[in-house]
Amino acid sequence: MCRTPLRQPVTLPSHPRDTEESAFTAILREAASSVSGFKAAIFFDHEGETIDYYSCLDPFETRLCAAHMGIIVMRAVTRFHDFSLGEVRCVEMQTDRYEYIVSALGENLFLLLMLDAGHSSPKIWGQLFDTAQRLRSEAGLS
Numbered sequence: 001m002c003r004t005p006l007r008q009p010v011t012l013p014s015h016p017r018d019t020e021e022s023a024f025t026a027i028l029r030e031a032a033s034s035v036s037g038f039k040a041a042i043f044f045d046h047e048g049e050t051i052d053y054y055s056c057l058d059p060f061e062t063r064l065c066a067a068h069m070g071i072i073v074m075r076a077v078t079r080f081h082d083f084s085l086g087e088v089r090c091v092e093m094q095t096d097r098y099e100y101i102v103s104a105l106g107e108n109l110f111l112l113l114m115l116d117a118g119h120s121s122p123k124i125w126g127q128l129f130d131t132a133q134r135l136r137s138e139a140g141l142s
Contacts, residue, residue, distance in 0.1 A: 018059040019052075023138050028054035031131040037119025039098060042066045043135055046074055046108035055114075069112050073102050090128075094120070103132045106141050 028041040032054055035041075040055035040062050048070020055062040069091075077088045091102045099115045101124065111132050113124065136142045 015055075015058045022052050024052035024135060025054055027131060027134045027138060028052060030134075031113065031127055034127055035113065035115065035119070035124065036121070037099075037116035038113075039116060040065065040112070040114040041131070042069075042112040042114070044070055044110055044112065046070060046077075046110070048074075051109070057114075065114060066112060069100060069102055070110070073104075073110060077104075092120075101128055103128050105132055105136050105139070107139075109135075109139065109141070111135060 024043050028043065031041045032038045038056065040053060040057055042053045042055070042062060042065065043051045044066040045051060048067035050063045050066045053059075053062050053066070057065070072093070073088070073091055076091055080086060080088050087104075089104050091100075093100045094117065097117055099117055099120045101113045101115075101120070103111045105111055111128065113128060113131075115124070133142070
């Protein structure tokens, strides 16, 4: 199992990547280095297509997670828009196994942090914001 304690060097993912690393990978890896219970950091688009990731999961499972979250997030975005409830900026879900935090980056791009259940904390939100800003900048959205 891949667990990353706070303030410790990040361990390498349990599974080899299925694509070359990019500048986004380094940003996502840094996010993992300060998140307890880390499972995955995934940069994906509104169709759930993975742009890049850093993960302890198998690459297929990582991409599947992004695809599922893409559906969930876009349903929320659509519903909130339909009922004039505002723009969805963040979605947080908890299950008995994992916690999922998705942040909208703009231009239909999203960041997902996946953690073991019980590892969400106020520090996560700061890390999420910082990582989102760095991804936006690297993608030329800032």
